[in-house]
Each structure stands twice: as C-alpha cells, then as structure tokens.
Amino acid sequence: MKEEKLLAVLRLQRCKAIGDILAKKLIVNVGDVEQVFKEKPAILQKINGIGSHALSHLFDVKNIELATQELSYIKENNIAYSYFLDDDYPINLQHCIDAPILFFKDGNINFSNKKIISIVGTRNMSSYGRDFCKSLIDELAVYNPLIVSGFAYGVDICAHKAAVKNKLQTIAVLAHGFDQIYPKVHKKYIHQLNENGGFLTEFWHDEAPLRENFLKRNRIVAGISNATIIIESAEKGGSLVTADIANSYDRDVFAVPGRITDVYSKGCNNLIKNNKAYLLSSPKDIIRMLNWDLQKKAIPVQKQLFHDLNENEQKVYDLLREKGQLLVDVISLECNIPIFQLSSILLQMELKGVLKPLPGKMFALV
Incomplete structure (x- = not known):
C-alpha cells in the first residue's frame, strides 16, 4: 500500500x-x-x-x-498490516461488518487455514479446565487447526502453549499496541508464538491495555474464527461477551459444562442452558459440528455455469467465485457499483438462481 x-x-x-x-x-x-x-x-x-x-x-x-x-x-x-480490502485480510473477518479497517500483525501468520477456532475462558483456570483444554488441542492436532486466543492468564495462555506443543499455528489477539506486552510475565512466550503464528492487534503502537480495549478486541477473537470455545467462565466475564459476539456473527459457540456448584462453570452452564452454546464434552463434538471429517473427504463438484449474466452481474459473479461470501458494501466497492444499483443487480441474480442472501447483508454463490 x-x-x-x-x-x-x-x-x-x-x-x-x-x-x-x-x-x-x-x-x-x-x-x-x-x-x-x-x-x-x-x-x-x-x-x-x-x-x-x-x-x-x-x-x-x-x-x-x-x-x-x-x-x-x-x-x-x-510493521506488517492488513487493510480490510486487501487480499490477505482474513476472510472470516471480511464477513463481520464491524471488523477493523486496519490491523497490525507480527510473526508467521497464515490466514489461509480453513479450520480456525478461538479458545477463551477465565483467568482463574481450574485443573479441570486446564486438563480439558490441553486434551482438546492434543486430539484436534491431527486436523491442523489454527488456535486463536487473547494471550491473557488462564485459559488463553494454556491454549497458546498447547498449540505450540502440538506445532499448531496460534494467534494472540492483543488489547494494546506492539510497543508493550500484557501481562508482562508472558513476555517469555513471545518467541514461541512468533515461530508458530504470531500476534495481531488493531491498536496503535503506544496504546495501553485499557479495560475497554479488552472488550473491543473480543470481536476480532470471535470474528476471525469459525467457532468459539469457552473452557471455563464465571457467571459474568469477558469470554461470555466473546460468545455473544460470535453468536451475533452466526458462528458456532461451544461451552464445556461443569458442576453446578463450581463458580467458574456457571457461565458455561448458562450458555448451554440458554441455547447459546453447544455442549462440548469431547473433541469429537467439534469435529462433528464443524464437519471437519467431511471436509477431508470432500470431492470437488463442478459449479454450474451461467450464460445469461449481463456485464455487472458477471462482475459480481466473478468476485464471489474468487472471494466467497462477501458483505454487500464490499461487493459495491470491489465492483465499483453504487449501492443503489447493486441492490437491483443482486435481486436479479437471486431470481436467476445464481446467488443467495445470507444473514448480516452477506451474499454468496449458490
């Protein structure tokens, strides 16, 4: 740029x-x-x-x-960065209308991985939660997922370390700029994460880790992933905010259940009880719900070719074929078609059976 x-x-x-x-x-x-x-x-x-x-x-x-x-x-x-209209901007974030227009990155990050999961939870992690987190990542490692978390105490750093142990790529989404690190005690893990993924932040280099920044960065944690997993959480906490955001993006949310008397299982239990998260008791739940086995066995299918598209419709078709699902605003900008004209074009293409509307003003080819 x-x-x-x-x-x-x-x-x-x-x-x-x-x-x-x-x-x-x-x-x-x-x-x-x-x-x-x-x-x-x-x-x-x-x-x-x-x-x-x-x-x-x-x-x-x-x-x-x-x-x-x-x-x-x-x-x-x-400093490396990604602009929301660049080709290297994560496709999952492109689908989130409130994703940052620009973020900064460090390390060896590869966003092309199709299996991205965020793992978050309480900073006051129990041995039960720690064992489950490690076991979950150990067993999912064969599918080579990208593990996203927030580099905080407890569940976050446990997930990052388990990913590094299994030689999986892992990304830490920070609530501050690159000129500092929080918590400072985790500075010793920076090299390991940079070798196996890296760091991402939307905040400028001198931005401090303010409370509101942690809440703001949660939308990136939720948006960059195909699914968000809550390992442990009290009745209130930042990971529950992340779960709510993931639900608003129509992403899958999983929660690990615990005893009703355990303080740091109440949040997860409530998510499950209120149908805001799937009950996660085994890695097989992730594999089944996200169709990872089917993805491994998938056979390419020849897409139907459409011959009755006008010039603008063909532009939209070619863009969606290349990029996948996109926001209507992004389609407008990429194709250089004003919104008021694009609405009619999208409707005509839908009537022709070429594309379909999705939640959140998204569109995709059929």
Missing part, C-alpha cells in the same frame, strides 16, 4: 467519532479512502450516519499529525 493511502487509513482509524462500520460506509460511498478526505463535507453529510459531529472529528488536523507519527513508527519498525 502506498504511504499516502496508508496515512489516510490511519487518519480515518484515528477518528474517535467514526467507528469501523461508518468508516467502511464512507470508503464504499466515495470509492477510495484517500477520497474521503478530498470530498466536500456537504457530499459526505448526505451519507447515512455522517453528522456534523463526525465530520468535525474527521477533518481534525490533530489526526493528521498523530497518523503521520504512527506511519513513521510502522516504517521504522517494518
């Missing part, structure tokens, strides 16, 4: 009054992130969700200075 474009992305990311959803809407409507800052405010204000408050923050000159400083840090330290 050119420096000018990256600077524009950083400026947009820095604007506190504009979150990731609104940022994507701006980019899609004007056609390019650099154009966002060249467009007339009167034009931008016509975009749904953009008010005078957001506009005043968008053109705040302080953001230019701060973004320039962050750009210098990225260049000087050779």
Whole structure:
C-alpha cells in the first residue's frame, strides 16, 4: 500500500467519532479512502450516519499529525498490516461488518487455514479446565487447526502453549499496541508464538491495555474464527461477551459444562442452558459440528455455469467465485457499483438462481 493511502487509513482509524462500520460506509460511498478526505463535507453529510459531529472529528488536523507519527513508527519498525480490502485480510473477518479497517500483525501468520477456532475462558483456570483444554488441542492436532486466543492468564495462555506443543499455528489477539506486552510475565512466550503464528492487534503502537480495549478486541477473537470455545467462565466475564459476539456473527459457540456448584462453570452452564452454546464434552463434538471429517473427504463438484449474466452481474459473479461470501458494501466497492444499483443487480441474480442472501447483508454463490 502506498504511504499516502496508508496515512489516510490511519487518519480515518484515528477518528474517535467514526467507528469501523461508518468508516467502511464512507470508503464504499466515495470509492477510495484517500477520497474521503478530498470530498466536500456537504457530499459526505448526505451519507447515512455522517453528522456534523463526525465530520468535525474527521477533518481534525490533530489526526493528521498523530497518523503521520504512527506511519513513521510502522516504517521504522517494518510493521506488517492488513487493510480490510486487501487480499490477505482474513476472510472470516471480511464477513463481520464491524471488523477493523486496519490491523497490525507480527510473526508467521497464515490466514489461509480453513479450520480456525478461538479458545477463551477465565483467568482463574481450574485443573479441570486446564486438563480439558490441553486434551482438546492434543486430539484436534491431527486436523491442523489454527488456535486463536487473547494471550491473557488462564485459559488463553494454556491454549497458546498447547498449540505450540502440538506445532499448531496460534494467534494472540492483543488489547494494546506492539510497543508493550500484557501481562508482562508472558513476555517469555513471545518467541514461541512468533515461530508458530504470531500476534495481531488493531491498536496503535503506544496504546495501553485499557479495560475497554479488552472488550473491543473480543470481536476480532470471535470474528476471525469459525467457532468459539469457552473452557471455563464465571457467571459474568469477558469470554461470555466473546460468545455473544460470535453468536451475533452466526458462528458456532461451544461451552464445556461443569458442576453446578463450581463458580467458574456457571457461565458455561448458562450458555448451554440458554441455547447459546453447544455442549462440548469431547473433541469429537467439534469435529462433528464443524464437519471437519467431511471436509477431508470432500470431492470437488463442478459449479454450474451461467450464460445469461449481463456485464455487472458477471462482475459480481466473478468476485464471489474468487472471494466467497462477501458483505454487500464490499461487493459495491470491489465492483465499483453504487449501492443503489447493486441492490437491483443482486435481486436479479437471486431470481436467476445464481446467488443467495445470507444473514448480516452477506451474499454468496449458490
């Protein structure tokens, strides 16, 4: 990515009054992130969700200075990053409307793995939870899954270490910038994780591990994965937030049951009782529910070819064939078709039996 474009992305990311959803809407409507800052405010204000408050923050000159400083840090330290419209942006996160427009990464991360699971839970892990976590990853290792967690005490670090032990790729999603590490006692694991995966964060290099950052990063933990597993949790906790987010993304959630008298099983038991998670008692539950055995035995099927598509329909078809499921906003941007035109095109393609709508304004080929 050119420096000018990256600077524009950083400026947009820095604007506190504009979150990731609104940022994507701006980019899609004007056609390019650099154009966002060249467009007339009167034009931008016509975009749904953009008010005078957001506009005043968008053109705040302080953001230019701060973004320039962050750009210098990225260049000087050779920091890798992924933009939400780049080919290397994780496909699972592309399906999440509130996923970050930009995140930073370190290590040897390969997002092409189709079997990605997040494992989270309490920091006050019991021996029961620790044994289950280790055994689960040991037995799933033959399927070579990518293990995601948050690098925190308890379940998180147990999952990372078990993945490293089994030579599986593992990703730690951080709630702070790369200029520090939390908790500091886990600094000794950095090299191991970088060799077997790495670290990911949406926060700028000097961002501290604030409480709200932990809650914010949970959407990445849930969104980057095909399924989220809760090993142990009290009646309230961050891992339950992650489970709720995963459910909102229509991802599978699993919870390990425990005795009703155990404090750190109450959260899992409640998830199962309220039908917010599948009961997880064995690795076989994961394999069966996620169809991992079927994926290994799958035989390629020749896709039906459609010959009655017009030029714009063919653009959409080719994009979905290449990328898989995509948000309507992403389709609009990639195909350079305005939303108001694209809605009609998608409807016609649905009537022709070419594609199907999915929850969350997603579309996929049949």
